[in-house]
Amino acid sequence: MSENLKVLLATEGTYPFHEGGVSTWCHTLVNEMKSVDYIVYSVMMNPFVTPKYKLPANTELLMMPLWGTEEPSEHLKKPFSEVYLQKQQTTDSVVEEQFIPLFTQLISEFIRPTKRSDQFGDVLLKLHLYFQENEYKVSFKSEITWEAYKQIILDAVLKPSNKLSHPDIYGLIQSLGWIYRFLNIVNTPVPKVQVTHSAAAAFCGIPCVLAKLKDNTPFLLTEHGVYMREQYLSLSKRNYSTFLNTFLTRFIQSIVSLNYYFADQISPVCEYNTRWERRFGVSPKKIQVIYNGVDQQIFKESVYEKGSNNTVVMVARIDPIKDILSFIKAAHLVKKQIHDAQFVVYGSVSVPDYFQECLDLVKGNRMEDYFKFGGHIGHVSAAYHSGDVIALSSISEAFPYSVVEAMMSGKAVIATDVGGVKEALGDAGILVHPRDVDGLANGMIKLLVNPALREAFGQEARQRALNYFTLNKMVNQHLKAYIKLASRAHEYKPQKRRVSTAAVQKLYVEKAYALASNRLYQEAIKQYKSALVIDPNSLLVPIILTGMAEAHNKLGQYDQVFLEMDKAQAFMTIKEDKIQHIS
DSSP: OOOSEEEEEEEESOTTTSOSHHHHHHHHHHHHOTTEEEEEEEEESOSOOOOSSOOOTTOEEEEEESSSOSSTTGGGTOOHHHHHHHHHHOOHHHIIIIIHHHHHHHHHHHHOSSOOHHHHHHHHHHHHHHHHHSOHHHHHHOHHHHHHHHHHHHHHHTOGGGOOOOOOHHHHHHHHHHHHHHGGGGGSOOOOOSEEEESSSSGGGHHHHHHHHHHOOOEEEEESSOHHHHHHHHHTTSOOOHHHHHHHHHHHHHHHHHHHHHOSEEEESSGGGHHHHHHTTOOGGGBOOOOOOBOTTTSOOOOOOSSOOOEEEEEOOBOGGGOHHHHHHHHHHHHHHOTTOEEEEEOOBSOHHHHHHHHHHHHHTTOTTTEEEEEOOSOHHHHHHTOSEEEEOOSSOSSOHHHHHHHHTTOEEEEEOOTTHHHHHTTSSEEEOTTOHHHHHHHHHHHHTOHHHHHHHHHHHHHHHHHHOBHHHHHHHHHHHHHHHHHHHHHOOOOOOOOOHHHHHHHHHHHHHHHHHTTOHHHHHHHHHHHHHHOTTSTTHHHHHHHHHHHHHHTTOHHHHHHHHHHHHHHHHHHHHHHHHHO
16 A cells, blocks of 8 residues: 555646646646655546546546536446435435425525635535435436525525526526536545645535545645636626626635635645635635746756747637737737747647637738747647747736746746736746737837847746746645645544534524425424424423424424424423422
8 A cells, every 4th residue: 555645636627638737737746746646536527538648657537527427427437226226215305305405505605695615515515425325416306406496596586685686597597507517526425535635716626625524634725827717707708697697606706715715725826816815815824825836857948049030939728818819919010020020829729719710810911921820739848949039918817837937948038917927027028018919019029139138038037937936846845735734634633612502402493494484394393303302491492392383284284283382381381380489
């Protein structure tokens, strides 16, 4: 058996199935952290994708597809007999009595304007335990669940404090569909490890939260981009109804807040990201920035040569967020002054429609001879060495690898001042405002016509990268974090909180009220009975017995109604006699 530290690394829409900065970071950790055995828990869009990265022998892969499956248990590889038995035992009564109370709490948390992450985590754990015995699809697709969902949403709409617009039937179906797909993560077993590590404050953080609640497993959260901000930008481009926009925003807020609340250490890849974390109320004590690092042996310093070809290179996926269109427009302006200038974009196509828009702009400006798309390149260091200047025109970034890799390669960099780019580049390059085509063009011209300036920027950038952004430094900081968190978990002994009998009894009564208000009378009676067991002599007993009588009345159990009312009357008589005797 391996003596290595065991870590669950949770990813979403990235490693090992897609390329990009986050995947580069993940691949570095699993390959360079020799004393760690990783389990990669990959939340993916669908199961029909091929891994882009080969995992090392000591790394296990768990796949959690959100879409593309008919049965939510397909990825679990359960035997048919087990799934069949779960379906059979998940009866309407089980759904009504066990699932709906938890479902009600879940939806209530999603639609709340303010978040209660401790309660949200509690209900996720209870759902996780429920789905170990009961079937996910039957529970969510039940007519009982649909009726309960409609009622919860419509009741919430009537409360002005919720600020929730009235949904149409499509909005109800779509929103419940999102929950059904994304919450399948709760239906998935979480392996026991010593530390969990999420690559984003996103849905991939849910297994980390479950591990913390079940086994007190410490949770490290890394933030490359700011998940909440990225979702805001994405929502602004969709034509959802007001209800769906609000619902999805609050849904994601619940998930982000959950990650922040339960993470033991939050390590954004730059100081820039900490502004959002503080806005969500994260304690500064939890935050420890760990910068991305690159291998100085791979990204070696370029040899400066006179008689340059005046080539500007960009390494970026073809995506609107990279604003390739502005780069094309700036290149067109540069060409008017530097006639031998060439421009190349290396990177895979992320958004085909946007790529076509870029191609159309190149063709429309007759730039085909000097503006090329080089596609994905296996040896990315070669891409940096092929350019005299490295450019980045993004409208949003976290802490981009392309800038740090270019710096380590000793190249002059011009980039837009977004996210952590300024943190990375410092004074060792040129920064311009996003979407400033003229500023980008003028900066490229300045570097292309002045080889000495390019060389000076390149040397300064290389030294800055060696000081702050080496691969060894990044790996060592993560290893120290793992060891520190694992050690704390080993030393930590949870203390039982003393809760008064009255408080526990009151909690049962409140649960009973909530269940009865949702017409779950049988389950409410169970909660009332539990409250009586806690303290059969408390002053709440008449209230409890009356509540039970009302629930029995709703169920048409009239003999029980009279019995509970008689008990309440008898209790009151006994109390009055005791008071008179004392007097």
